[in-house]
Amino acid sequence: MTHAFDVAVVGATGIVGEALIEILAERKFPVGKVHALASERSVGQTVVFGNRRLAVKDLAAFDFSTVQIGLFSAGASVSAEYAPKAAAAGCIVIDNTSRFRYNDDIPLVVPEVNGERIADYTNKGIIANPNCSTIQMVVALKPIYDAVGI
Structure with a gap:
């Protein structure tokens, strides 16, 4: 049996956040629950996850x-504030912003x-990734x- 993971997508109403949610569904990533998180002004909107819609929740109030x-994927300033809090709560953070790339x-x-x-x-509970290019x-x-070195 495959273990299911509960996943929070921060910046769920943005282009990258929506793409992340779409990829989770397309690739059949083993999710239990997906939480679409964004700023307070986006609360009440919905995003598509597979064949259902997820209500957007307030990032600031999320546990x-x-x-x-x-x-x-909500921008460097959002990651700077919330990624360390998420990691401290035991969540493995994968950050798609520029915030932690040089740490x-x-x-x-x-x-x-x-x-x-x-x-x-495990050093900080955060994994960063480079920009798309x-x-x-x-x-x-x-x-x-690997073949000849550079």
């Missing part, structure tokens, strides 16, 4: 101890390139590096 994974204590991960670094999330470039360069 991150109720989820195992937090996907953050030596937080792994910057592209799974196809340095997936072993994911284990380093960098991800595409390093995925293309990795086989060359």
Whole structure:
């Protein structure tokens, strides 16, 4: 039996947040509950998850101890405030903003390139990822590096 994860998507009403929710459904990621989180002004809106709609909840009032994974895409200032709180509550944070990309204590991960670094999330409870252009470039360069070095 596959373990199901409760997931919070921070920035759920933005383009990236909506895409993350769509990918969770498309890839049949083993979710128990998905919590769509955004600012107070977005509360009451809905986002699509598979064949149902999720009500958007207020990020500021959310209890991150109720989820195992937090996907953050609401901007660096939001991540700066809420990602450490989520991590302290036991939630594994995957941050898609620029906030933690240059923090030596937080792994910057592209799974196809340095997936072993994911284990380093235990330092702070946060995993950062590079911007989209960098991800595409390093995925293309990795086989060359492995074959001949750079």
